[in-house]
Amino acid sequence: MNAGGETDAYVLEAHGVGKSFTTFERQPGFLGVLKNFVARKSVVVDALSGIDLTVRRGETVGLIGANGAGKTTLVKILTGIVPATTGAARLFGRDSFHLRNQEKARLALVMGQKSQLWWDLPPIDSFKLLKEIYSIETVDFDRRVAEYTKMLDVEDRLKIQLRQLSLGQRMKMEIIGAFLHDPDVVFLDEPTIGLDLVSREVIRQFLVRLAEERGVTFMLTSHDLEDIEETCKRIVVLDGGRMAFDGDLAALSAQVMGKRAIEVHVDPHTPIDESALSRDIAAFGAVVAGRSVAAVTVVVDAARLPELVPALFQLLQVRDLSVERQPLELLVREIYRRSDREGSSIAGSRPEGASV
Numbered sequence: 001m002n003a004g005g006e007t008d009a010y011v012l013e014a015h016g017v018g019k020s021f022t023t024f025e026r027q028p029g030f031l032g033v034l035k036n037f038v039a040r041k042s043v044v045v046d047a048l049s050g051i052d053l054t055v056r057r058g059e060t061v062g063l064i065g066a067n068g069a070g071k072t073t074l075v076k077i078l079t080g081i082v083p084a085t086t087g088a089a090r091l092f093g094r095d096s097f098h099l100r101n102q103e104k105a106r107l108a109l110v111m112g113q114k115s116q117l118w119w120d121l122p123p124i125d126s127f128k129l130l131k132e133i134y135s136i137e138t139v140d141f142d143r144r145v146a147e148y149t150k151m152l153d154v155e156d157r158l159k160i161q162l163r164q165l166s167l168g169q170r171m172k173m174e175i176i177g178a179f180l181h182d183p184d185v186v187f188l189d190e191p192t193i194g195l196d197l198v199s200r201e202v203i204r205q206f207l208v209r210l211a212e213e214r215g216v217t218f219m220l221t222s223h224d225l226e227d228i229e230e231t232c233k234r235i236v237v238l239d240g241g242r243m244a245f246d247g248d249l250a251a252l253s254a255q256v257m258g259k260r261a262i263e264v265h266v267d268p269h270t271p272i273d274e275s276a277l278s279r280d281i282a283a284f285g286a287v288v289a290g291r292s293v294a295a296v297t298v299v300v301d302a303a304r305l306p307e308l309v310p311a312l313f314q315l316l317q318v319r320d321l322s323v324e325r326q327p328l329e330l331l332v333r334e335i336y337r338r339s340d341r342e343g344s345s346i347a348g349s350r351p352e353g354a355s356v
């Protein structure tokens with residue numbers, strides 16, 4: 001254990017973390033403005049409750065959840081931007097809300113929607129400012145700028161004003177800026193939002209390499225499950241401010257491997273009786289995992305496909321049918337469904353396996 005209280009075991013900890021925000025309802029119109037003065041109505045939002053999470057050095061954690069699930073709030077609490085209402089959050093063994101400069105220097109935060117670099121400066125000038133702020137040795141600075149800009153394919157953009165760069169180039173510069181001081185823990189909140197496929201891929205490869213070569217611990221939030229699948233070993237799912245799942249991604253993916261998603265396109269004018277269909281396909285161990293007006297997605301063990309597919313032709317007015325590996329997204333949807341039904345978290349067994 002060092003001076004900050006960090007144990008070798010965990011770099012990040014949340015113990016029973018909860019966060020409530022109090023907001024005030026605003027009445028519309030002129031009368032409403034007057035009413036707001038006289039009697040403001042307060043509303044309490046429980047953004048997070050009872051979050052327990054411990055992350056070891058070198059772990060790569062994907063944090064997912066629907067809009068408003070509490071992901072950004074959790075990241076803000078862990079990094080000490082806002083205090084928790086209940087429970088304790090710790091970074092490097094120290095209370096996150098009372099970090100000292102020495103802990104802050106080991107941390108980096110990349111917010112996809114916010115720029116940490118200076119908008120009017122070319123990235124190289126922002127990087128030089130960061131060099132001074134973090135006292136980065138010149139030799140390390142020069143090597144990292146050269147290496148990281150090459151890895152992210154933005155070597156020729158260093159001297160162009162940040163505001164003149166494309167969204168993808170800007171994000172890559174933000175990421176380089178975050179990694180320049182060689183942080184131990186990096187939080188990335190939606191780093192690939194709005195980026196094209198090639199840029200996403202380049203950023204994912206960069207993160208994987210940094211985690212492998214430098215042992216960086218990172219926590220990544222993204223609505224793009226491929227980001228998480230390609231870069232993280234562990235997955236944490238938040239649902240309505242509660243922990244819905246925490247487990248090993250490989251074990252979760254292994255479950256996906258043995259499953260198939262059958263997308264059945266039907267005549268849109270012949271409505272599907274979903275409860276009857278669910279009942280009929282249950283005999284094959286299959287479930288309805290999604291539907292639209294003219295299609296229904298059914299998930300089943302790969303081994304039962306030969307029995308189920310002919311049965312589907314009997315049960316539905318099939319126009320077309322395709323079979324694919326079950327996307328992770330469907331499994332995550334199932335986690336949400338179970339979390340809603342059971343009203344409590346579904347623990348994955350880490351690191352050996354995960355259960356949903």
Ligand SMILES: Nc1ncnc2c1ncn2[C@@H]1O[C@H](COP(=O)(O)OP(=O)(O)OP(=O)(O)O)[C@@H](O)[C@H]1O
Pocket residue numbers: 021022023045046047065066067068069070071072073074
């Ligand atoms: N400063 C704030 N004041 C009041 N309510 C807030 C504040 N910040 C967040 N909330 C509320 O807390 C809940 C969780 O918000 P949060 O931003 O953490 O969700 P999220 O999972 O990051 O969502 P998204 O994917 O949309 O970014 C939401 O209901 C949100 O409205």
